[in-house]
Amino acid sequence: MYDTQNDRVWAINREEADKNGGVKQKQNFPERVMVWLGVCSKGVTPLVIFDEGTVNHQRYIDEVLPVAWEYANKMFGDQWMFQQGGAKPHTHRLTQQWCKQHFPSFIDKSRWPPNSPDLNPLDYFIWDEFVHQSNGIKSNQKRL
Template sequence: MVWGGICASGKTPLVFVEQGVKIDKDVYRRDILEAVVLPWTQQHFGDAEWTFQQDSAPAHRAKTTQEWCKAHFPGFITSAEWPPYSPDLYPMDYSVWSILEARACAKPHKSLESLKQSLRREWDRITPGELRPIAENFKKRLRLCIAAKGGHFETA
């Protein structure tokens, strides 16, 4: 498994989780939020305001994860405030993973290490110029979701 986060002005490092490791609330908090996201956001945003939003994976929805995020991320959107199972509202799902897959997997890989190297290389090549329109599209998707009262909506 691989984890990554984006904003309009940048992206976190990719986090690779070893095969066979179950991403529970403790692994997610320790290996992703504490080890990668928190230091990256402190360096990237400094004192600027920002919002942290995540999908509805069980480790993300866990009470201890929600409490940790509320304590450490100033603009955290809780799972109670977010529609469950809404991949159309997760920029990583509706855009970034497909970009990364198309670039990193254009040629077959003979090993897991080769795939990881390709993913890291292509992740590093994604620019803020590519991320900005994805972030702007996110705002449009939020408006459509609100207009549909959380129901199905179509994007153009």
């Protein structure tokens, strides 16, 4: 990725800067990336990476739920339950319908009280661990 701190061109405006050797670089990577990851007692699902756009219910149904379904069936056969959070793509009626039709057991949005983070301790643990692992900090190292 281009680091703008390395080069300086003094100019009044962009045109003058370009004439004097100014460079306008395009970023190699998007500024933000969304990911989805499923977690269960036997491990984690493959990452689903959304590097462009937002995730609406249709993208969630098309790109995430089949990954969750395939992984869970591989790990547990037909003896598993799917639970998701309260994000809009999760609670959309078509998402709920898809889950009820495809998963052997599913905790739907009517059984998941709003604003209840205590019901899902993984929200605290897994994302904290993910951030620390992605920054190169092992879980057994002291965190400051």
